[in-house]
Amino acid sequence: MVNVLYFASLRETFGQAQEQVPAQFRTVGDLIHSLAERGEQWRAHLVESNAIQVAVNHDIANRETPLKAGDEVAFFPPVTGG
């Protein structure tokens, strides 16, 4: 399985902070493609937004980043701390 986390506005938009998905995705892009099939909200925020950021195992990643079982993938909007 792959652990998927959503932060800040994405967590509220998707109505969940965390979920487990099967480790059947070769890359982050494949995972995004699958999540986008859930509906317009998912597509709009994960595919059509240029601002979305993704991290794999606490490191900033991109759509080409490979995935394997046990990975933690996080999606979040641009950061605004400080």
Place this chain on the structure above:
Amino acid sequence: MADAQNPFVRVQTEDFDLSTEVNWLRNEHADVGAVVAFVGTVRDINEGDDVQQLELEHYPGMTEKALENIRQQAHQRWALESSLIIHRIGKMQPKDQIVLVAVASRHRENAFEAAHFIMDYLKTNAPFWKKEWTPDGERWVDARLSDEQAMQRWLNKA
């Protein structure tokens, strides 16, 4: 909430005391001639609206790692004796302290620049998100282009 493994990077709900932290930072560094500390505080206004309350969210584990990475970059670029980043999370009100970046060096120029660098990188590279409460309701704070530009400036100063 603080990472017991790294006292130089702390993410915590509790407030901090500038004087206590600076004394701690320069302790055992008799060669320090300069300490530069930046304290970020909650404003009661943003984009023309009254801000009554702020909430800071972070990504446990990744946030601490990102902050330590920024700190290490600063130590590679400037001759520093020590540095410290404290970032608060949770709910805060106007005038509350949000963030402390403190840098100790032999000379002031290194300390000024490194503190500025750490703060600019923190604003764009460390996973923290701000939500604010205004008379019209709650909203997530959008990332600002000016913060991104402030970070980019350092890329051209090799």
